Amino acid sequence: MRTFIVGDETKLKAVSEKLLHANLSQVRSEAALKALQEANPHADLNRLARGTVLFVPDTPGFKVSTTSSATEGPLTALHELLDEALGLALEETAAGSNARLADQEQTVKAFDDGAVKKAIGDPNVGGQIRESVNAVRKGFEADRELAARAEKNITEVGKAAIAKLNELGKLLG
Structure with missing residues (x-):
């Protein structure tokens, strides 16, 4: 599991662009975002506040370079x-x-x-x-x-x- 701290990009689209690989299909993008929501029941991905810590699952589709190790x-x-x-x-x-x-x-x-x-x-x-x-x-x-x-x-x-x-x-x- 990795973490991502929300910065100025508080909209789901901007967060998705930071976290997800650009070449993902619509189906894989939706699956990755569903996994992200499941890993973060505390967060409303449509209304993120600056400084929110998101747990990013270790599943295909997520960029490792924009996240940090949670451990x-x-x-x-x-x-x-x-x-x-x-x-x-x-x-x-x-x-x-x-x-x-x-x-x-x-x-x-x-x-x-x-x-x-x-x-x-x-x-x-x-x-x-x-x-x-x-x-x-x-x-x-x-x-x-x-x-x-x-x-x-x-x-x-x-x-x-x-x-x-x-x-x-x-x-x-």
């Missing part, structure tokens, strides 16, 4: 909104990951502290402390992998959504 503006706005939302989601995910990484680095530095090393060397409790330190390090590695996957998933979902929007735009014209 282009909203789809473009949705595309921009989606891009912005995905950008913010990626930024926030990365910021959270960076903050956790900084905290994890501080914890790993603490593991290298002399007192921790001494405790790990203690024959009575050292094994338990070493296991705990190793478990924390493995947890940090798993966290980094999950953060990377989250960023990848956001990117993939964004690409898929944009592809679907583009597909929808092609379907709607």
Whole structure:
């Protein structure tokens, strides 16, 4: 579906000349105008006001060059909104990951502290402390992998959504 905004040409004959191909037979012209009226029950085609928006059906006989896509503006706005939302989601995910990484680095530095090393060397409790330190390090590695996957998933979902929007735009014209 496309749109046409009535300008100075408020008479049906003038609008028809703008919208319809010149080489149409009388029968095809009448059929096209009937389709135009059906698409615009809100408008009296014989008494159009300047600024009236007409929906132009995607049927033979109508000029594409004098009309605009009815979906282009909203789809473009949705595309921009989606891009912005995905950008913010990626930024926030990365910021959270960076903050956790900084905290994890501080914890790993603490593991290298002399007192921790001494405790790990203690024959009575050292094994338990070493296991705990190793478990924390493995947890940090798993966290980094999950953060990377989250960023990848956001990117993939964004690409898929944009592809679907583009597909929808092609379907709607």
